[in-house]
Amino acid sequence: MVEQKDLKILVTVSPDELKAFVTLYNTGDNLAIKKDEIIGALDSQRVVFGIKEDIIEFLVESPMYNEAFCVAEGIAPQNGKNGMVTYHFNTDVNKTPTLMEDGRINYRELNLIQSVQEGQVLCSLVPPVKGVEGKTVKGRVIAAVNGKPAVLPRGKNVTISEDGQNLVATTAGEVEYLDATKVSVYTNHEVPADVDNSTGNVSFVGSVIIKGNVLSGFSVEAGGNVEVFGVVEGATIKAGGNIILRRGMQGMGKGTLIAGGDIVARYIEYSSIEANNNIQAEAVMHSNVKCGNKLELTGNKGLLVGGTCKVGNIVVAKVIGSHMATITDIEVGSDPSVRERYKNAREEMISMESDIKKADQAITILRKMESAGALTPDKQEILTKSVRTKVYLSTKIQEVKHEVAALDEKLQQEGNGKIRALSYIYPGVKVSIGTCMMYVKEPLQYCTLYRDGADVRVGPIDK
The missing domain is CATH 1.10.287 (Helix Hairpins)
Structure with a gap:
């Protein structure tokens, strides 16, 4: 603090040293203040940068007392931005089929497979931005944080360009981005007719397209997606990606579907199916179902009846169970595994x-x-x-x-899952949400079952 007889100049500096303030105090004589005195007071507190000459001159010409004025301002550092990866293909594919006006599901418009050509650029690096240093009113340099470079998500059948900026496909095929860490290209394998004695079991690193049926006793394994245009009988299909059945599956008690992504089918009967993500169909009957996220039964039937279902988050169906009180066991709200x-x-x-x-x-x-x-x-x-x-x-x-x-x-x-019935839930249905359980003893209509403390409650359909 610098004093001029009864006039006092108080200099305060903010904790981050990015601003300095001057407060004038007058004991009653109203002595004039000079610019040099304010500069001297600032200098005594080592305030040497970002001084606002116009504010100081204003205080000299029109002194204002007992009020702090910002007379110096430093420069805050600007941290840089991390580099990014720009993808030249759709990384968020909509796996939901189109629901037509007549209630049927259009399984031809899924557009799940994204084809790329050899040499095609799949993604590019956006360089990081360096930070800009700051400076305090006392002249101290404030370091900034520089952005970190991104890394190209290199998977299978891709290469990095010579300049290191692009990820390029080394073969024609389907681009996959399942685990959000690697981009790979899988070539497709097509079976022009049925999977039967003429083909034997099918095992392929990429995606498999089957134009016919998959007969009982045979297996299909793929690192990518599996798409079947015909009917799947008591067969086994395993896919690292999605399984798409354009018709359906009549498992006869021995059919199995296992997908690392989604399962989409028109109907599934007497089968065991497991998907890490979602399952969507018009009807699932007398089957054992494991689903990491959502089981959705839509279309004309929207039927879930018989068997057991273990679903991570939510079950949505028109009709659950049957008027004949078919035993149907549903567990939601926790990871099935x-x-x-x-x-x-x-x-x-x-x-x-x-x-x-x-x-x-x-x-x-x-x-x-x-x-x-x-x-x-x-x-x-x-x-x-x-x-x-x-x-x-x-x-x-x-x-x-x-x-x-x-x-x-x-x-x-x-345990916070839900079961939503767009029409009816019939007696014979056992519901488990987390560790809570309820037996449906009378028909429920247009409702949502959810957990409330230690109980399973029946709420409105939009709950």
């Missing part, structure tokens, strides 16, 4: 508890025989083994109990 691990761990824990109980009973009987001096060498060996078994199981069961508790906690946290 976590629920499966929880179920297996609980079964293992119960089995261990039973084995420990049996070991205890054997040990008790054999100890009594030992006390009576009637323990034969064979019985002694059984006693030793029983004690070892009990010790081992007692340790092991603690690990399993911890696993059960951890999985149960995860199921409790995740």
Whole structure:
């Protein structure tokens, strides 16, 4: 603080040193203030950069007291921007079929396969932007953070250009971007007719297109997508990407579909199907379903009846169950794989508890025989083994109990799924949301089932 008799100049600097303020105080004599005095006061506080001459001159000409004025302002640093990858193909493909006016689903307009040519640029690098240094009112340089360069997501059948800026396809085929970390190109394999004795089982690194049917007993495996124009019988289809059945699947109790992405079909009967993401069909009947995200049954039927369904987030259907009270088991709100691990761990824990109980009973009987001096060498060996078994199981069961508790906690946290019926839910349907359960005992119409605390509630359809 610099004083001029009864006039005082107070200089304050902001904590980040990006602004300096001057406050004038007058004790009553109204002595004139000079510009040099204000500059001197600033200099005494080492304020040397960004000084606002016009503000200082204003204070000299028209002094204003007891009010802070910003008389110096530094420059804040500007952090740079990270580099980016620009994609020259659609990375967010809409996998939902078109619903036509008559209620049918148009499976011809999926546009899931994006074809590229050899030498085609798939993505390019946008360089990072360097940061701009700042400076405080005291003249101190403030360093800025520079942007980091992006990395090209190199997968299979692609190469990086000589200048290192582009990712280029090395073969013609289908571009895939499933795991958000790598871009790959898979060439398509087409089966012009049925998968039968003339073709044998089909296994291919890329996508497979089957123009005919897939007959019972055969298998199709693909690293990319599988698209079938005909009917799938009791066959097995596994795909790293999506499975698209333009007609449907009559599994006869032995058909299996496993997809790393989505499954889309007109109908699915008596089959086991599993998709990491979504499943969409007009009808799923008497099948075992595992779906990581959404099971949606639309079109004219929109039917889900019989079997078991384990779905991560939501089930949407017109009709769930049947008026004949067909047993239909639906679980939502948790990752099916976590629920499966929880179920297996609980079964293992119960089995261990039973084995420990049996070991205890054997040990008790054999100890009594030992006390009576009637323990034969064979019985002694059984006693030793029983004690070892009990010790081992007692340790092991603690690990399993911890696993059960951890999985149960995860199921409790995740259990917020929903079941939405656009028409009816019939008796015979068992609903599990997280760890909560409900049996449908009377027809429900136009509703959503959701979890509320420890209960399953029935709410409006738009809940």
